[in-house]
Amino acid sequence: MALQPQPLPLPALLPAGACGFAVLDLETTGTGQLCRIVEIALLLLSPEGEIEREWSTLINPGVPIPNAAVHGIDERLAAAAPNFLAVAPTLAALLEGRVLVAHNLDRFDGPILRHHYWQASEAWPELVLDLGDGIDTMPNPFLSLGKLCTANGISLSGDDAHTALGDTRALASLLRYGLPHLHPSRAAVRVAGISRPELEPPALLPRFTTSREGLQQSHDWLDTTVTIPAAGGTIALHGEDAHGWDFKVQKALEHATSLGLVPIAFEPDAPADVLVVSSLFIDSPLMRRLRVAGQPVVVSKVFQEARAGAAVAAKRWGERSMSPATDADKP
DSSP states (O other), rough: OOOOOOOOOOGGGTTTTTTEEEEEEEEEEEEEETTOOOEEEEEEEEETOOEEEEEEEOOOOOOTTTHHHHHOOOHHHTTSSOOOOHHHHHHHHHHHHHEEEETTIIIIIIHHHHHHHHHHHHTTOOOEOOSSSSSOOOOOOOHHHHHHHTTTTOOOOOOTTTSSHHHHHHHHHHHHHOOOOOOOOSOOOOESOOOGGGGGOOOOOOOOOOOOTOOSSEEEEEEEEEOOTTOEEEEEEESSSSTSHHHHHHHHHHHHHHHHEOOOEEEEEESOOOEESSSBBBBSHHHHHHHTOOOOOHHHHHHHTTTTTEEEEEEEEOOOOHHHHHHHHOO
């Protein structure tokens, strides 16, 4: 019988010269590697796992926030927060010399953070940041942070879930508890072009409440239908990575090929006969344009069961009815 692997001691996860861990979580405007950050939380841990500092702030993403109901950060709340550009040097200084730790670091937090720093380089050309390889706590097969916490007896309450600071605290507890699937990091974060004493601390806006009460989005995904075209019709697909691709798009493309559909570029202003997305929660420049245009989209999972000529369930972004509740609606 094969023995279960034992978790490595925390110091053994660090490369030589690293001064500790930086446990990170981001709340964003949706899924996808081009979405915008609306909240950042960071826990700095010693090599032995002791908490040295907590740091968090809301971020004004500069774009609409279509998923406020998920994390409780709407455009009104974000409007008073600094933008990412304002906090970029300070965040880089906090990360320097530490191993970055995040749940789904490789596919989500890491690419999003790199993209934000790439955009910030226009204003901070002297700031050079290498995130290293980090430690991704996501197991294989994928398991949400909440389920991973439950499996290991770590508390992550409903109020804390989908808040950046709540998630980092739970993730730090998991790291200290010991996860046998973690591999040692080979490179900590490296930063050049900033001087710590010269940094002016930005005006941060930490979150003081986790309540979702009072959130009323004026727009939402509304039900509609789309008819799948016959062979020779066109299809466009959009996924979660920076190139608009993922495994769900690949599966949808395979089904489209079996139906004889012709793939073309995903263009909201001149759409294909059917637009397929891997998730409604993707937030990217293309998806923002599609929402504004009100174009109907079919989720990949639904499309994979569709047949030519059939009408299938679809969604379009539109104004949500905000009519007052009637007596029949009240409990």
